[in-house]
Amino acid sequence: MVGYAVAMAITRGAAVDVDRLVDALAHSGLAVGSDRADVRVVHAPGRVNLIGEHTDYNDGFVLPAAIDLGVSIAFWPTEDRRIELISAESGELAAIDLEDIGPRRGTWADYIAGTAWAMVEAGLPISGFRGVLDSTLPAGAGLSSSAAIELAAAWALSRGDEPAMDPMRLAQTAQHAENAYVGVRCGLMDQFAVVFGRVGHAQVLDCRSLEHRPVALPAGVALIVCHTGQPRRLATSEFNTRRQECERAAAEIARLDDRVRALRDVSPELLERSRPRLDATAFRRARHVVGENGRVMSMISALERGDIPAIGQLLAASHASLRDDFEVSSHELDALVEVATMAPGTIGARMTGAGFGGCTINLVHDDAVDGFGAAMLAGYRDRTGLVPGVFMVRAVDGAHRVADAKGGSVA
Numbered sequence: 001m002v003g004y005a006v007a008m009a010i011t012r013g014a015a016v017d018v019d020r021l022v023d024a025l026a027h028s029g030l031a032v033g034s035d036r037a038d039v040r041v042v043h044a045p046g047r048v049n050l051i052g053e054h055t056d057y058n059d060g061f062v063l064p065a066a067i068d069l070g071v072s073i074a075f076w077p078t079e080d081r082r083i084e085l086i087s088a089e090s091g092e093l094a095a096i097d098l099e100d101i102g103p104r105r106g107t108w109a110d111y112i113a114g115t116a117w118a119m120v121e122a123g124l125p126i127s128g129f130r131g132v133l134d135s136t137l138p139a140g141a142g143l144s145s146s147a148a149i150e151l152a153a154a155w156a157l158s159r160g161d162e163p164a165m166d167p168m169r170l171a172q173t174a175q176h177a178e179n180a181y182v183g184v185r186c187g188l189m190d191q192f193a194v195v196f197g198r199v200g201h202a203q204v205l206d207c208r209s210l211e212h213r214p215v216a217l218p219a220g221v222a223l224i225v226c227h228t229g230q231p232r233r234l235a236t237s238e239f240n241t242r243r244q245e246c247e248r249a250a251a252e253i254a255r256l257d258d259r260v261r262a263l264r265d266v267s268p269e270l271l272e273r274s275r276p277r278l279d280a281t282a283f284r285r286a287r288h289v290v291g292e293n294g295r296v297m298s299m300i301s302a303l304e305r306g307d308i309p310a311i312g313q314l315l316a317a318s319h320a321s322l323r324d325d326f327e328v329s330s331h332e333l334d335a336l337v338e339v340a341t342m343a344p345g346t347i348g349a350r351m352t353g354a355g356f357g358g359c360t361i362n363l364v365h366d367d368a369v370d371g372f373g374a375a376m377l378a379g380y381r382d383r384t385g386l387v388p389g390v391f392m393v394r395a396v397d398g399a400h401r402v403a404d405a406k407g408g409s410v411a
């Protein structure tokens, strides 16, 4: 009985179930054709960031991996200039006229409409479709469901073909949709991870030069995402505030050294020298970013030399800095990290993504995964009264078209 409860506590990522999606489309009530072979399915993964948090919009370094939880769209391409897309989960319809996209509405349809708008701005051809959108990403969990929707939409708007532009520009186009249409001033990390994901690897990105490369994840180590069970709070407004605080700090430090264009350019020594000029908040925000950029570099070399204790220490230091200096953790995230850190077989844990609720990333020895799930369930409930989501994920490839449905009638 106990073993059963533990097994149930851990959700594993899964391959896209094409037949189920095609059935959902057939029963959606949308006016679609009758041959299953005409249905196309595209998929965009979510992401988890190993380390390098709130560094992307400071021109710094990030190390995310695309994961086997994500967003799929099954659709019939159409010749009209209209999108009708139904959420499989809520049944809500997003209807968008591609000739007149209009302003944002304040719903999930904005990610689709914004992507269409940004693709047109970038000079890409787009076309209409009728579709069903399905997500295996927990909602509001900070695993980049928005970037996954944007990139799945980009592929559907391109009739299921790879959008005809350089992949980095595609990631930037999706980021532009979120910045300029949805109104979140996010950096490039999420869209980059969703486009460039690679099986078994994280990807390091230099957010200034846009140079990137895959970094192999260690063998025998599981990636486990734990969800607080609480949606993110105030995420958009607090996120935009953090970004302004970082810009304020960089502008002030630049008065001491005019080579500073962003916090990326600030060394620990320069930060110390700047301390008297900065208000306490700006100083702590900057200290997080300066330290976190260094931790990304240290993490890459720890991963490459298989230094498991160093990996754990870097994750712990990142969490402490996000909690104390950047102030984006929460009581629940701290509880998840503390419980995980005490569980046997844990290498390290920290909050991941923007924060203010959402998820933690945990590196756990393969043979300790079940015990980890049980420890999280019991320990987190004791501390918070909440049940955590525990997801064992794998690093996967980026957005793509999934093998088409087989022929036959949809009825």
Ligand code: GLA
Pocket (backbone or CB within 6 Å): 052, 053, 054, 055, 056, 057, 186, 187, 188, 189, 190, 353, 354, 355
């Ligand atoms: C969100 C943003 C990213 C990044 C992270 C924090 O996920 O979309 O661009 O800033 O927060 O690292």
